[in-house]
Amino acid sequence: MNRSLPLIFAAVCGFAPAPAGALDLCFKSCLTPRMSAPDMDDRAIREALSACRSQCEDEAKQRLAALGEDESLRACAAAPLSEAEFRRVRSASPSVVGVAGAFLWEVDNVLPDKIIRRVEISTQNMELQEVVMGAGGYAAPxxxxxxxxxxxxxxYPAVRLSSRVRAIYACPAPQPAK
Known part of the structure; x- marks a missing residue:
């Protein structure tokens, strides 16, 4: 196991300084106990990351369903954020983390009228060709x-450094009736 992984996971799991209440507590509380084995390999790390992502995504969907927003999300085709909105979200969110072949980003949704549904990155494959990859999820306002x-x-070490957030997609958040 790479000895720098515990430090990376400390940062991902919220042991690094961050504003109070700013961490993705679902992901942190799910991942922390799974990362306690001293002999974890990359496969086990990826499985833990995937399991926690799925669990937290399900919890977010349930919260939105309880608010009556699940129907509007199913009908919504997420659209890219404007450049100004993209910059607001990107600057409000912590840096991305790459570990065990996974790209993690805690997205802080500072947009009061959008539910963030997808993030795309631009990176390189092993032949150094540009590739666009994405992940879905739910980040309510x-x-x-x-x-x-x-x-x-x-x-290649440079591949990790060349990965960048390319686009963020969102759906309108239903507005409360007046």
Whole structure:
């Protein structure tokens, strides 16, 4: 196991300094106990990341369904954020983390009228060709959610450095009746 992984996971799981209440608590509480084995390999790490992403996505869907927003989300074709909105979300969210071939980003939805549904990254494959990859999820207004993209090439050190957030897609958040 790479000895820098515990430090990376400490940052991902919220042990690094961050504003109070800013962490994706669902992902942190799910991942922390799964990462306690001293002999974890990359496969086990990816499985833990995927399981936590699925669990947290299900919880977010249930919260939105309880608010009556699940029907509008099913009908919505998520659209890319404007450049100004993209910059607001990107600057409000912490840096991305790449570990065990996975790309993790805790997205802080600072947009009061949108539910973030998808994040796309641009990266390179092992032949150094540009590839666009994406992950779906749910980040309601005022919430933070972890988006995970698996199987990001990890073969060349520069590949990790070249990965960047390319686009964020969202649906309108239903507005309360006046």
């Amino acid at each position: 005022g919430e933070r959610a972890t988006f995970m993209i698996g199987h990001v090439a990890d073969g």
